[in-house]
Amino acid sequence: MLNRYPLWKNLLIVGVFVLGIIYAMPNFYPPDYAIQIQNEQGSAAVQDRELTVALSALTESGIQIKSSSLVDGNALIRLSTADDQLKAQPLIQRALHDLNANFVIALNSAPTTPQWLREIGAEPMKYGLDLRGGVHFLMEVDTASAVEDRLEGMEQDIKRAFRSGSERVRYAGTSILEGRVLQFQFADEDVRSKARRQVEESYPQFVVTESDLPSSADGFALNLTMSDSAIREIEDFAVQQNLQTIRNRVNELGVAEPLVQRLGRQRIVVDLPGVQDTAEAKKILGKVATLEFRLEASPDASRASTLPHNYEGRAVRLERDLILRGERVFDAQVGFDPDSGLPQVNITLDSEGGELMHRSTRHNIGRRMAVVFIETKTRDRYEFQDGREVKISEPYVEERVISLATVQAALGVSFRITGLAGDEARELALLLRAGALAADMFIAEERTVGASLGQENIELGATSVLIGFSLVVLFMLAFYQWFGLAANLALIANLLLLVAVMSSLSATLTLPGIAGIVLTVGMAVDANVLIFSRIKEELRKGTAPQLAINAGFERAFVTILDANITTLLVAIILYSIGTGPVKGFAITLMIGILTSMFTAIMGTRSLINLAVGGRPIKRLAIGWSQS
Amino acid sequence: MRMVPFMKYRQVAAWSSVALLLGAVASLSIQSLNWGLDFTGGTLVEVSYPEATNPEQIRLNLDNAGWNGHVVQYFGSDRDILVRMPPQKTLSDKDNARLGDSLFAALSASADGQIDLRRSEFVGPAVGEELANQGGLGLLAALAMVLLYVSFRFQLKFAVGAVIALFHDVLFTLGIFSLLRWEFDLTVLAALLAVIGYSLNDTIVVSDRIRENFRQSRRGKSSDIIDESLNQTLGRTMITSLTTLLVLFALLILGGELIRGFAIALIIGVVVGTYSSIYVAANVLLRLNLSREDLIVPVKEGADLDGEP
Numbered sequence: 001m002l003n004r005y006p007l008w009k010n011l012l013i014v015g016v017f018v019l020g021i022i023y024a025m026p027n028f029y030p031p032d033y034a035i036q037i038q039n040e041q042g043s044a045a046v047q048d049r050e051l052t053v054a055l056s057a058l059t060e061s062g063i064q065i066k067s068s069s070l071v072d073g074n075a076l077i078r079l080s081t082a083d084d085q086l087k088a089q090p091l092i093q094r095a096l097h098d099l100n101a102n103f104v105i106a107l108n109s110a111p112t113t114p115q116w117l118r119e120i121g122a123e124p125m126k127y128g129l130d131l132r133g134g135v136h137f138l139m140e141v142d143t144a145s146a147v148e149d150r151l152e153g154m155e156q157d158i159k160r161a162f163r164s165g166s167e168r169v170r171y172a173g174t175s176i177l178e179g180r181v182l183q184f185q186f187a188d189e190d191v192r193s194k195a196r197r198q199v200e201e202s203y204p205q206f207v208v209t210e211s212d213l214p215s216s217a218d219g220f221a222l223n224l225t226m227s228d229s230a231i232r233e234i235e236d237f238a239v240q241q242n243l244q245t246i247r248n249r250v251n252e253l254g255v256a257e258p259l260v261q262r263l264g265r266q267r268i269v270v271d272l273p274g275v276q277d278t279a280e281a282k283k284i285l286g287k288v289a290t291l292e293f294r295l296e297a298s299p300d301a302s303r304a305s306t307l308p309h310n311y312e313g314r315a316v317r318l319e320r321d322l323i324l325r326g327e328r329v330f331d332a333q334v335g336f337d338p339d340s341g342l343p344q345v346n347i348t349l350d351s352e353g354g355e356l357m358h359r360s361t362r363h364n365i366g367r368r369m370a371v372v373f374i375e376t377k378t379r380d381r382y383e384f385q386d387g388r389e390v391k392i393s394e395p396y397v398e399e400r401v402i403s404l405a406t407v408q409a410a411l412g413v414s415f416r417i418t419g420l421a422g423d424e425a426r427e428l429a430l431l432l433r434a435g436a437l438a439a440d441m442f443i444a445e446e447r448t449v450g451a452s453l454g455q456e457n458i459e460l461g462a463t464s465v466l467i468g469f470s471l472v473v474l475f476m477l478a479f480y481q482w483f484g485l486a487a488n489l490a491l492i493a494n495l496l497l498l499v500a501v502m503s504s505l506s507a508t509l510t511l512p513g514i515a516g517i518v519l520t521v522g523m524a525v526d527a528n529v530l531i532f533s534r535i536k537e538e539l540r541k542g543t544a545p546q547l548a549i550n551a552g553f554e555r556a557f558v559t560i561l562d563a564n565i566t567t568l569l570v571a572i573i574l575y576s577i578g579t580g581p582v583k584g585f586a587i588t589l590m591i592g593i594l595t596s597m598f599t600a601i602m603g604t605r606s607l608i609n610l611a612v613g614g615r616p617i618k619r620l621a622i623g624w625s626q627s
Numbered sequence: 628m629r630m631v632p633f634m635k636y637r638q639v640a641a642w643s644s645v646a647l648l649l650g651a652v653a654s655l656s657i658q659s660l661n662w663g664l665d666f667t668g669g670t671l672v673e674v675s676y677p678e679a680t681n682p683e684q685i686r687l688n689l690d691n692a693g694w695n696g697h698v699v700q701y702f703g704s705d706r707d708i709l710v711r712m713p714p715q716k717t718l719s720d721k722d723n724a725r726l727g728d729s730l731f732a733a734l735s736a737s738a739d740g741q742i743d744l745r746r747s748e749f750v751g752p753a754v755g756e757e758l759a760n761q762g763g764l765g766l767l768a769a770l771a772m773v774l775l776y777v778s779f780r781f782q783l784k785f786a787v788g789a790v791i792a793l794f795h796d797v798l799f800t801l802g803i804f805s806l807l808r809w810e811f812d813l814t815v816l817a818a819l820l821a822v823i824g825y826s827l828n829d830t831i832v833v834s835d836r837i838r839e840n841f842r843q844s845r846r847g848k849s850s851d852i853i854d855e856s857l858n859q860t861l862g863r864t865m866i867t868s869l870t871t872l873l874v875l876f877a878l879l880i881l882g883g884e885l886i887r888g889f890a891i892a893l894i895i896g897v898v899v900g901t902y903s904s905i906y907v908a909a910n911v912l913l914r915l916n917l918s919r920e921d922l923i924v925p926v927k928e929g930a931d932l933d934g935e936p
Binding site for chain 1: 673720724748813874
């Protein structure tokens with residue numbers, strides 16, 4: 001018999017290989033050192049004029065500019081060396097300082113992937129923080145105390161409802177029990193059932209049960225347990241709010257590609273590539289915004305009792321007397337007006353907030369109420385000291401009116417702002433949440449990698465891959481000669497495919513990931529070794545060469561499959577339990593197993609078929625032990 | 628080709644395995660593992676000095692600046708210094724998270740600002756505990772998956788053999804890490820799972836051959852069939868272990884300080900994994916009286932009945 005692959009199989013292998021080359025290619029273009037300019041207000045675009053100012057500042061100082069562009073409202077300036085990049089940042093900061101806007105000037109590395117590659121979605125692999133340097137934070141939101149706070153708020157709320165509702169309920173006492181249970185005690189059963197009706201009607205977030213306390217005079221108790229979904233909602237809100245705060249803050253740090261992401265129920269991951277000053281980063285991330293609710297001043301109000309503000313480009317004057325602050329806001333969600341179907345923002349206050357709101361609005365129906373968003377930011381100032389210009393960073397408070405709406409009725413604990421477009425409603429809810437009472441957040445984990453260590457890790461990783469790879473290639477060549485060559489070609493293809501798959505999945509390469517690649521190289525030849533030993537064995541039994549080749553591949557296949565599937569299962573477990581770097585290792589291992597099965601079985605077979613499969617041969621030598 | 632009578636020595640091998648594992652358990656229960664920061668929580672700062680420096684001096688400087696509980700050591704070279712602090716119970720979570728910054732500031736002050744921050748890590752106590760739990764859970768899940776897959780693809784006896792072999796490898800590697808007080812961190816845990824993957828690979832290849840030979844040969848003692856299978860796969864086992872060890876040594880020597888533990892764990896694992904697929908997995912098969920009947924391809928019971936009128 002002869003060993004030939006049908007044409008389609010050969011074409012498939014060539015096709016996959018070519019695709020592999022194309023998608024691995026972006027990794028061979030070294031990225032440019034670049035500076036990215038963004039407007040601090042994410043929505044505003046950087047203009048031509050600003051880019052020109054920045055560029056001329058660089059040229060004046062003799063910094064070589066490779067190219068510059070405006071894309072998606074951001075300016076990108078490419079430079080030739082890391083040194084230039086470091087020098088350029090403060091220069092641009094200084095030059096743009098005189099323009100009337102705040103800019104974020106971030107160090108970046110811009111890919112130099114050619115246009116045609118980018119058009120087919122080929123991008124270089126992303127490097128993890130352990131390779132680029134930067135800070136990784138894992139923030140934990142204290143959701144437990146957020147839930148407790150809310151429970152206390154509800155207690156006050158229900159008490160008030162009992163006292164002032166249309167049907168008065170006389171309760172004897174309340175307490176908060178273990179496990180987030182709110183207990184009300186009553187003197188007799190009738191009052192209790194009246195209370196139960198009221199609670200069930202107005203507070204669907206509670207599961208109500210009755211219990212009797214024989215030892216007490218007021219022995220009829222009602223237990224209100226917060227439902228799981230209500231607790232989830234409070235937790236979600238607390239996490240979302242902190243997420244928003246961090247996103248608002250991260251811009252200020254001047255990071256090119258930050259990652260802010262919720263992880264699990266109560267954690268937030270913040271990855272800030274390139275940031276080295278962790279103390280500064282923590283300070284900025286920790287800052288919170290707040291809100292103020294104020295009535296618009298009446299036209300005849302004295303100047304001394306009002307505050308000047310702007311809303312949508314027009315001047316408004318607000319009353320100096322405050323209705324309430326953001327810490328009284330529990331929740332703000334986008335909803336829809338049941339009558340008109342238009343978007344609205346539903347706001348929930350705590351009970352004291354509700355009272356304050358009620359007191360201020362009941363006599364002011366028809367007037368407008370403003371929500372002011374207040375943030376502390378830092379601003380740079382340049383000053384001459386001892387004949388030298390120095391940069392001084394100073395904090396300042398930014399206040400802006402985010403909503404100005406007419407009060408339609410006396411407002412209470414929950415009210416809504418209507419008449420908004422969809423985007424406006426979402427934006428307003430986000431800002432309201434950012435300024436609402438913040439659930440505490442603390443750092444559960446922090447990892448900082450210096451830029452020099454990152455660079456060193458890349459070099460060490462690349463050397464180990466290269467040397468490990470060469471050792472295996474030399475060994476295979478020495479041990480199996482021609483068949484070893486086929487296995488080596490398959491190994492090269494495997495490495496290429498691994499890089500290609502990782503790039504096109506935008507998987508992140510980490511140091512343990514590189515270790516995974518090295519390990520894959522060592523283990524990938526296993527399939528070939530299995531096949532070759534089988535062929536040798538067949539030859540020893542006296543099987544004709546072509547039959548032996550065929551039998552070797554066939555028999556080894558099941559073994560290879562079983563062995564690889566089990567390893568794949570382990571890699572999947574590793575991926576699902578691992579965090580950060582360990583995940584990186586698991587990903588390379590998984591992809592490596594899959595690509596190596598393809599190259600070692602199909603790739604090698606195709607090469608061997610082409611080399612010896614097409615003609616009758618009498619003797620076949622695999623390595624040194626001959627048949 | 629000469630056959631190596633592996634199974635002749637199986638008693639000796641079994642007893643030495645048992646002895647080694649008892650040693651590992653003893654070491655683990657007496658001095659546990661040298662848990663890394665990932666699992667204990669705490670703070671770590673790695674800095675590099677412009678020239679060779681003395682950890683003793685740095686320790687003194689920190690003492691004088693009012694720090695205590697710190698461990699100062701070289702990391703990779705005599706210019707790189709690693710300082711560790713256990714979690715401070717007297718401080719709040721917030722202040723614990725700031726420890727790294729003030730530690731670096733203190734180091735920097737005593738070196739006139741001439742040092743570079745290479746790495747700084749803080750792991751909160753809750754996270755450390757979680758990572759340890761997840762890690763343990765991962766190991767168990769991996770073993771359970773193997774048990775299921777192998778008993779589905781092969782037979783329960785093979786699965787028992789494979790799992791005992793994996794357990795053997797993991798315990799042995801842990802024992803060495805415990806005995807020599809090497810640091811056990813997340814990357815070592817990842818390596819341990821990779822050891823499971825590798826050793827399993829080996830065991831499956833051997834088991835596959837044993838199954839095939841049992842089905843083909845009509846007579847012969849079980850131990851002879853197993854010996855024959857082991858000899859047939861011996862060449863492959865050696866070569867694959869060799870190529871894997873080649874790359875692992877490249878990683879150990881060239882990969883830098885951060886993946887040293889990873890490389891060492893895998894090297895130990897590969898060596899002991901190769902041994903265990905011969906002397907643990909195969910040995911267990913013999914002990915469980917693996918017979919030809921276990922491996923007969925089962926005839927579907929319903930098949931015959933359907934044909935009857």
